[in-house]
Amino acid sequence: MNYYCVIILTVNNTAGVMSHITNLFARRAFNLEGILCSRIDDGSLSQVYLLVNKDDRLEQIIKQLMKLYDVIHVSVCTHCDGHVFEHLDKLVRRAVCMYK
Numbered sequence: 001m002n003y004y005c006v007i008i009l010t011v012n013n014t015a016g017v018m019s020h021i022t023n024l025f026a027r028r029a030f031n032l033e034g035i036l037c038s039r040i041d042d043g044s045l046s047q048v049y050l051l052v053n054k055d056d057r058l059e060q061i062i063k064q065l066m067k068l069y070d071v072i073h074v075s076v077c078t079h080c081d082g083h084v085f086e087h088l089d090k091l092v093r094r095a096v097c098m099y100k
Helices: 017-027 058-067 083-099
Strands: 004-012 032-040 045-053 071-077
Touching (some): 017 032, 017 045
Antiparallel strands (some): 004 045
16 A cells, blocks of 8 residues: 655745745644655746655645645645655665765
8 A cells, every 4th residue: 555645846946935835744743754856947947746645634735735825836646656755865875875
């Protein structure tokens, strides 16, 4: 059984947008298991991937995300299993080991 889903956001690439997104989750005591963000197009937009546990409160959080000023589009991938986040975690751990 898949316990995770990935929320995919297209946002304006402005200062504070990530803070607004993560604060929304923090205020609702909803844990973010992983965050991946990258600029897209000409750099004025970013794509944000949030790995979260499937939860009854998720629908309400998605509605709140859509109300944020800098959020342009929200989609949810319920059949995603978070493998991208696992690969990135391994890569980061290797990089950290190299600096020790």
